[in-house]
Amino acid sequence: xxxxxxxxxxxxxxxxxxxxxxxxxxxxxxxxxxxxxxxxxxxxxxxxxxxxxxxxxxxxxxxxxxxxxxxxxxxxxxxxxxxxxxxxxxxxxxxxxxxxxxxxxxxxxxxxxxxxxxxxxxxxxxxxxxxxxxxxxxxxxxxxxxxxxxxxxxxxxxxxxxxxxxxxxxxxxxxxxxxxxxxxxxxxxxxxxxxxxxxxxxxxxxxxxxxxxxxxxxxxx
Amino acid sequence: xxxxxxxxxxxxxxxxxxxxxxxxxxxxxxxxxxxxxxxxxxxxxxxxxxxxxxxxxxxxxxxxxxxxxxxxxxxxxxxxxxxxxxxxxxxxxxxxxxxxxxxxxxxxxxxxxxxxxxxxxxxxxxxxxxxxxxxxxxxxxxxxxxxxxxxxxxxxxxxxxxxxxxxxxxxxxxxxxxxxxxxxxxxxxxxxxxxxxxxxxxxxxxxxxxxxxxxxxxxxxxxxxxxxxxxxxxxxxxxxxxxxxxxxxxxx
Numbered sequence: 353x354x355x356x357x358x359x360x361x362x363x364x365x366x367x368x369x370x371x372x373x374x375x376x377x378x379x380x381x382x383x384x385x386x387x388x389x390x391x392x393x394x395x396x397x398x399x400x401x402x403x404x405x406x407x408x409x410x411x412x413x414x415x416x417x418x419x420x421x422x423x424x425x426x427x428x429x430x431x432x433x434x435x436x437x438x439x440x441x442x443x444x445x446x447x448x449x450x451x452x453x454x455x456x457x458x459x460x461x462x463x464x465x466x467x468x469x470x471x472x473x474x475x476x477x478x479x480x481x482x483x484x485x486x487x488x489x490x491x492x493x494x495x496x497x498x499x500x501x502x503x504x505x506x507x508x509x510x511x512x513x514x515x516x517x518x519x520x521x522x523x524x525x526x527x528x529x530x531x532x533x534x535x536x537x538x539x540x541x542x543x544x545x546x547x548x549x550x551x552x553x554x555x556x557x558x559x560x561x562x563x564x565x566x567x568x569x570x571x572x573x
Numbered sequence: 574x575x576x577x578x579x580x581x582x583x584x585x586x587x588x589x590x591x592x593x594x595x596x597x598x599x600x601x602x603x604x605x606x607x608x609x610x611x612x613x614x615x616x617x618x619x620x621x622x623x624x625x626x627x628x629x630x631x632x633x634x635x636x637x638x639x640x641x642x643x644x645x646x647x648x649x650x651x652x653x654x655x656x657x658x659x660x661x662x663x664x665x666x667x668x669x670x671x672x673x674x675x676x677x678x679x680x681x682x683x684x685x686x687x688x689x690x691x692x693x694x695x696x697x698x699x700x701x702x703x704x705x706x707x708x709x710x711x712x713x714x715x716x717x718x719x720x721x722x723x724x725x726x727x728x729x730x731x732x733x734x735x736x737x738x739x740x741x742x743x744x745x746x747x748x749x750x751x752x753x754x755x756x757x758x759x760x761x762x763x764x765x766x767x768x769x770x771x772x773x774x775x776x777x778x779x780x781x782x783x784x785x786x787x788x789x790x791x792x793x794x795x796x797x798x799x800x801x802x803x804x805x806x807x808x809x810x811x812x813x814x815x816x817x818x819x820x821x822x823x824x825x
Contacts, residue, residue, distance in 0.1 A: 500737055504717060504730045514713075514720050518734060521709040522741050525748035532752070553744070564737045567654070568730060 356441040357449050364453030378415040378458045379465055385411035386469045397474045404473035405483050405534030409527060411469070412462045412487055413494060420498040421515045423454055424506035424569065433506070433569065443566040451499035451561065459491030479534060482543055486533035489547055493526045493554040494519075496561035503565035526553055583660055583800050590793045597790040604783030611776035628686040630777055634784040635679035639707060642672030642788070646714075647739040650732035660796075662728035663803070665735065666718060667795035671788060673711035679704055699753035703746050710738045724803065 389407050390400055400407075427433035436446045466487050467480050475483065501518040508514065533546035612630045646668045652661025683701060684694045695701070714731055721727035 500733075504734055505720070507726070508720050510720065514716050517709075517716050518713045521706045521713060521745070522737070524706055525741075525744050528748045528752040549748075556744075560737060560740055564733050568733050 356439060357445055360436070360441075360446055360449040361453050364450055365456060368453065368457040376461075378419055379461050381418055382411045382415040382462055382465065383469065385414055386472055390473065401474035401476060404470060404475040405479065405486075406531050407473050408466055408469060408475075408483060409487070409490075409530045409534065412459075412466070412491060413523060413527060415462055416458055416491060416494040416498060417516050417519060419458060420454070420495075420502045420519075421505060421512040423450060423499060423502040424565075425502070428506045437569065443570060444562045447499055447503065447562045447565040447569070448558065451495050451558075451565075454499065455492050455495040459487075459495055463487040463491060482536055482547075483534040485547055486530045486550055489550040489554060490526050490530040490533075493550070493557040494523060496554070496557035497522050497526075498561075500561040500564040500568065503568040506569065526550065526557075529553065583663070586660055587797060587800060590797055594790060594793050594797075597786055597793060601783055601786035601790055604779055604786060608776055608780035608783050611779060616773055616776045625686055625689050626773070628682050629773075630780045631784075632679060632682040632686060633777060634781040635675045635682065636704065637781060638784060638788050639672055639676035639679055639704065641785070642668050642675060642792075643707065643711075643735075643739070643742070645792075646672065646735050650735040650739075653728050653732040654736070662724070662732070663796050663799045664792075665728065665731060667792055667799050669711060669714050669718065669731075671791055671795065673708060673715060675788065676704060676708040676711055680708060697753065699750045702749045702753065706745050706749065707742070710742075714738070724806075 386407055389411075393399060393403075424433060427436065437443060439446070463484060466484055467475075470480055470483060498515070498519055501515050501522075504518065505515050529546045529549045533543060533550060536543040536546060608630070612627055616627070616630075618624050618626060646665050649661045649665035649668065652658045653665060680701070683704075687696065688694050714734055717734055718727050718731050721730055
């Protein structure tokens with residue numbers, strides 16, 4: 353069972369690295385969003401440093417969303433999804449492996465790039481660690497919630513448009529606690545509690561998202 | 574339980590609902606007429622808010638109904654996924670646009686109430702924001718339903734998303750409350766205390782029941798229309814298949 357799990361994980365990682373269009377595209381998109389916002393706001397470094405965490409979190413959220421519609425669609429098209437459905441591995445675990453691979457190729461690189469992009473928005477030095485920690489703990493929730501939405505829209509040709517509409521309301525708590533954890537460095541707010549809540553949100557998204565995605569993929573035809 | 578499963582038969586539902594619908598609609602009309610009379614001519618104006626308090630009699634029932642219809646959709650979603658009742662799917666499909674409308678009415682009336690009271694059409698208050706997120710959830714459900722062509726597939730997908738949303742609604746509510754107290758003191762929308770005088774409570778109760786009956790009547794009618802639409806769809810498919818067979822035979 354764990355071999356099948358690892359096989360799916362390894363396959364998705366290899367596909368993301370070799371076929372392209374996965375992680376590095378999300379990174380470039382992240383960079384683009386973070387670069388565009390100062391052009392809209394003006395080059396005021398004080399303002400940018402104040403809303404920097406919000407910019408980075410929004411960028412990460414959008415960058416996570418752009419590749420999600422292909423998570424199950426590509427497998428649906430080439431038929432490998434049918435093989436995964438018929439495999440002895442529970443579908444929930446297969447979904448977990450795919451969502452985990454998605455996070456490893458999207459959320460994790462975004463988290464690692466965040467301190468560098470923080471320089472562009474004049475993120476203060478003491479804000480770097482909270483921001484990175486909040487992204488590391490919060491972005492898995494985005495991948496798992498997104499996996500459920502991706503499974504629901506797997507058979508749609510225009511799933512890429514509808515997926516953000518489905519995911520956005522469900523991502524509100526992650527965004528709220530992600531930004532407040534990053535802001536905690538500046539204010540009197542304790543850093544620990546938003547981080548713990550983010551971790552809880554991620555764990556819950558992993559449970560609910562995988563079950564929901566498996567139920568959506570199991571649709572009897 | 575036996576009666577519930579009997580009612581779940583679409584033909585029986587059609588018969589029962591066509592008897593029930595005029596009564597529901599009539600009761601809604603009577604109650605709303607009484608309610609609006611009370612609101613306009615009997616209920617006092619608020620000593621601070623003046624006449625704008627009358628917006629409350631639409632605003633509050635709309636908020637209740639927006640939540641009630643999401644709860645109904647959640648129950649229907651269970652019906653779709655667990656018992657695979659076609660009628661549950663019809664109920665869920667018919668409920669979504671009605672619930673979205675109540676959420677929108679709640680947001681709009683709140684906004685019209687907010688302009689004279691707070692001096693602005695919109696504040697990022699916790700309650701307003703939660704209702705806005707609920708409205709977005711409704712829109713997502715409607716969009717997903719429309720995007721999937723095949724009704725049974727769409728029904729399952731929407732049911733799953735409804736349940737995921739239902740699990741998330743308390744979390745969203747909690748986090749938005751937390752966010753709102755973090756960003757601004759809760760000074761704007763505090764209807765200081767729940768002490769609402771009976772001269773305002775009774776009109777509110779009557780309009781709320783009236784609006785609920787109206788919503789149920791609309792839901793009933795929408796379900797009937799949807800059942801008929803599905804029947805037409807099935808008949809069209811049968812007819813197309815029959816013509817197909819005929820033309821095949823003629824060719825042979």
